[in-house]
Amino acid sequence: MLSFKAWIDGLRQVARAPLLILLTVIVTVAVAAPFALVLGGELRAALADQSASISLGSSEIDADWWNEFRSHAGGLAATFTPTVIGFAAPLDNLSAIADGTRRPAVLIVPIAAGVLAWALLWGIVLHRFDRRGGLSISEAASAAFTHFPRFVVISAAAAAAQLLLYLTIHPLLFGAVYRTVASDVTPESGAFAYRLLFYAIFGIPVVAISLTAEYARVAQVVTQESGIAASIGTALRFIRRHWRTAAALYLFNTATFAIVMTGHGVIDSMGGTRVAGWRGVLIGQAFIVARLAMRLVSGASSLELFKKLRG
């Protein structure tokens, strides 16, 4: 019940901080916008070589044009595929994380920029929820920059640990082991059940690392510990001691994400062409706002749980 109370408390705190949601939306858009401009330039250059009139007179991008564009595209332009449209976008990202799909190397730049932006944001967010009250601009700036270097190191350490998992356990689990259990004679439903089981198994260390990073950031803010190692140690001890409660809280947050994701999928599938075009873009952006709010709820509820259980 403690985890549920912490989750509800996190929800309440986020509901009372609309400016914080707005800040995260602005920062996320600001991180993505320069890359969209770069891609826009690449598209313009590509269209100078390929005819703009071949198939773009209609209301939607023609599938043939898209295929042709992709065959010549490199860099960021290579990621401009039909999978960015509507619900396919989050599905593609989630599937890529689960399957360990290799992405174009150029995406390291925006992902690194995103991690840095969140290292800045977490300082403001966690201080705001720790104080349970608004921060002035100077206080927010101070909170952001005080914790920034340590949060960057924590994120980098977590990223390195996750990378290690993806390079070792993932290929083993989804390669040799999966091929052994899901043989040629396994029915498709059975093979998919095995895959789900392996996602769950692989998810345990992935979530453990992610939670360690989250509680290490919380420990930094709450305990004012000076060292990164000390914060990670505190987080590990906390998770080891209260793993059931921490896991339950994580499940509440995951369930919320699953509900929002399903809602997006249902709207996209049932709406058909009525939710295509600019409406689809707006629905996608609303989904991002909801995800950002959920991210804040996760931070606020973890902080609340940490404060309650720290003794």
Place this chain on the structure above:
Amino acid sequence: MYYTRTVWSRRAQCLVFVACLMVIATGWMGTLQARQDMAPPLSTLTAALYLRVERFSSPVDAAIELRFFLKPSSNGQGERVVEVTRQSLRTLGDWFGPFPYPRLIVVDAPWNSTLVGASFPGAVVTSTRWLSLSRDGSVDRALIAAIAREYWVDRASSADPRAFDEGLAQYAAARAIDAVLQGRQYWARRYFGGFVPYAVRSLPLSPPRSGAQGRRVSFDELRASGDAVRTSLALQTLERYIGWPALQQGLVAYRARFPGGGGSPEALQTILDEQGGRDLSTFFKAAFTEDTIFDYGVEQASTMPLADKHKVTVALRRYGGGLFPVSYDLRFADGTIIHEVWRDAMPSIALEYTAASPLTSVQVDPDYALLLDADRANNFRALTPSPLANPIVRGLASWMVWLQDLLLTSSALS
């Protein structure tokens, strides 16, 4: 409330029981016989499948027996396999004449079988999936492509398939896919290890009214060796050059002349020349020879103010050895379009105009008639930067949402 109870005599019950046993045994024997009729790799696939027998007839096919070995769990997808098979036979029969066998066996193979999409004389392999979407046409495309091969490749059971026959099959399949699945198939991908399908409804692959002209870009299910791809592209170019009715008549005559397969581009050319009273030898020699390159492009384009007019100079070049009458468009700022056809064998042409408004763009082969063009990137030159078209801007906005989601998903791990 009244109940009526039918009281059967013991003898009648025995008769019904024996009749049921006979029906079951006949069905089982039929299935067994049907399995024995098949090639060894297929007979092993059908162990856990049930047999459904249908009849197909059309103005060109008197009566083809269709035997479907379907998965018990295929549910409505089995019905779709039957329907797509019928539509494919009708479409391909209308175009190219009768089906070469009295019987067609369709095997619904396991999801991970390497034989999915394969064809054998009188038999094709498809695979319905556990999770499927009606808007995802991938299973249908593989089935149509396999049936198209029956018309062109699998006619000669003993001969090795030849590149020209494979190319004919690819060309026929691309047309048939567009015709059969028009308005019913959308861009789709399978996620989570290839199990979960999702279709983007705003991206139709064969939009209504698109016609079955074959596509500029091939479907995944049609990918084959380089020679076959070249043949398919050459046939698509030929269709745009002489028109579908002329090519169709030629292909029907070609099938009749080579019922066992093994024809050649030269044979098709002879038939088309006889039927149309023209000489297509220049096109055939170049188009069906792998090392002949077709590549037309814009070499240079400029527009300069000259008093109250504009001096426009354009140079178009033929970079490869292949000759084809390509059209080109010159677009001007006031909306004027000059549309001409470059027919001669000169390696380049220089154009000069004194125009009322400046030139904005030049495009060679704007109608996509020459599908053999090796490099389409040099076909277009814009002289003034034009704003991105609305669909592209919207696509860019969607990409930005996708990137934000990627950033959130990635940062959630660390």
